[in-house]
Amino acid sequence: MSKKIFYFCLMLLVFSGTTMYAQQLAPNDIPLPWYSQKISGCPYSHCSLASSLMVFDYFKGMTADSCRTDSEAEAKLVEYQKNYFLKKRAPFKRRTTIAQGGYYAFEIDSLARYYEHMESAEHFMDKDYRALRKYIDEGIPVLINISHRGSTRGILQPGSHRHWIVLRGIDDKYVWINxxxxxxxxxxxxxxxxxxxxxxxxxxxxxDACWTGRYIVITPRVPVAIARAGKLPSIAEAMEIHRPRIPWIAVPGITTCSL
Incomplete structure (x- = not known):
C-alpha cells in the first residue's frame, strides 16, 4: 500500500469517527455525570440508586467533566444503603430488603427529600414523549424504567430484565441515555x-419497546447549578418551575433491577 493510499484511508477513519461522535450529541444534551452501579466487594448495588446519584450530583453543579471519581461514587452508593436504609434512618418502617433486589419509588423519594435535600422524586406511569421532551428541554434529567435483555447482552433490546437508566437527551427520532x-x-x-x-x-x-412507561422526576429545592448554566430561569424564579401536568400513580412501584 502506497503512502498516499494509507494517509487517505487514515483521513477517512478520522472523518468517520468525528461524524459518528457528532451524531451522538443530543440537541438538548444534559452533561450528566455517569456512575456505575457495580460496587467492588459489595453485593448490594442498585441501578435506581446509581441513577439517582447522577441526577443528585448534576443538581449540585457536577457534570460529566467535573464529577466524583469511581471510588467516591462507590463510597456514596454504599453510604446510601448502609447509612440511610439499613440503619433505619429513613422515616418509614416499610421497606424492601437488599435480598428483594431493589427499592420502592417512595424510598427513592425519601432519599431525595431527607438525605439529599431535594424537593421530591415523583413517580409517574404515563408513556408520554411530549412530557419527556419538556423535561429535557428544561434541563431536567429523567430516571427511566426499562425492561430489556441486560446491559451486557444488549441495552434497550426488549427483554425481561427490569432496570433503571437516566434520560439525558431526546429528539424526534432518538434518545440519549446514561x-x-x-x-x-x-x-x-x-x-x-x-x-x-x-x-x-x-x-x-x-x-419504545423497552420503556415500561414508568419514570421518576427529581426536583431540586434550589437548582442553582442549572440556573447558572442558563437552562432555567434565574435562581429567584427557579422555585416556580412549572412541571408538565401528568397523571401519576400514588401507589409506589418497586424499582427492581436484575442484570
Missing amino acids: DPGRSAMMREKGENLRFPIKKQPGNPAWF
Whole structure:
C-alpha cells in the first residue's frame, strides 16, 4: 500500500469517527455525570440508586467533566444503603430488603427529600414523549424504567430484565441515555448512548419497546447549578418551575433491577 493510499484511508477513519461522535450529541444534551452501579466487594448495588446519584450530583453543579471519581461514587452508593436504609434512618418502617433486589419509588423519594435535600422524586406511569421532551428541554434529567435483555447482552433490546437508566437527551427520532449497568472500566459503553425511539431495520435495540412507561422526576429545592448554566430561569424564579401536568400513580412501584 502506497503512502498516499494509507494517509487517505487514515483521513477517512478520522472523518468517520468525528461524524459518528457528532451524531451522538443530543440537541438538548444534559452533561450528566455517569456512575456505575457495580460496587467492588459489595453485593448490594442498585441501578435506581446509581441513577439517582447522577441526577443528585448534576443538581449540585457536577457534570460529566467535573464529577466524583469511581471510588467516591462507590463510597456514596454504599453510604446510601448502609447509612440511610439499613440503619433505619429513613422515616418509614416499610421497606424492601437488599435480598428483594431493589427499592420502592417512595424510598427513592425519601432519599431525595431527607438525605439529599431535594424537593421530591415523583413517580409517574404515563408513556408520554411530549412530557419527556419538556423535561429535557428544561434541563431536567429523567430516571427511566426499562425492561430489556441486560446491559451486557444488549441495552434497550426488549427483554425481561427490569432496570433503571437516566434520560439525558431526546429528539424526534432518538434518545440519549446514561446506563449505570456497566462497570467503571467500561464507562464508554454506559455513558451518553444514543438509541432510536422506534424500531429501525437491522437494529435490534430501540427505546419504545423497552420503556415500561414508568419514570421518576427529581426536583431540586434550589437548582442553582442549572440556573447558572442558563437552562432555567434565574435562581429567584427557579422555585416556580412549572412541571408538565401528568397523571401519576400514588401507589409506589418497586424499582427492581436484575442484570
